[in-house]
Amino acid sequence: MAASNFLGLRTVIYAAPNLGETKEWYTKALGIEPYFDQPFYVGFNVGGFELGLDPNLPLVEGSTLTYWGVPDIEAGVQHILDLGATSHSAIQDVGDGIKVAAIRDPFGNVVGLIENPHVSL
Template sequence: MIKTVLHPVSDLAKAKAVYAALLGVEPRTDGSYYVGFDTEGQHIGLVPGGGPQGMTSPVAYWHVTDIEATLAEVTSAGATTKEPVRDVGGGRLVATFTDPDGNVLGLIQDR
């Protein structure tokens, strides 16, 4: 299920104001490297400069129970790993891959 969408932004402060107005909530996470909003079971994240992944467009993340198995399954079906599984802290693992058309998709597993 898609629960998380990350958006690359060029100006974090300006983007934060726009998304707070759009979503009607203040950010749950508010740092210089990431701003995250939680509303109605959805997490919207703002990543300045595309973050370490160098995102250039929004990335939808599927929440899965076994990230390694899911990544193996999608790559055997024709996807290409973009960013291998890595721990981003707090027991959360993330990975990204591209579909055959080059669209970037993400996976998240919470331990």
């Protein structure tokens, strides 16, 4: 069997037109400080994956949605909403104990959250 050409998720980058404000919001939302903090890019290490903020990336809503794992979807969504995000899609049980939701951060990016009891990282 041939090895996959894909190694797995490494980085998700969100538009950050106001980098300082966006960095502050994501620092609160994630509960961690960025590991890389420059005027052209801010990077957070989230469970071994990178959440990046790029002030030069245009905000474009497309068909791609990235889900970040959370241990408790209800608490995770509420935490993000309390920080000024809005609901993009309500919490849904998609079967087999897996729940998903999506929020829109205060800057217009759509961020997915997933509670999946079958995956532990």
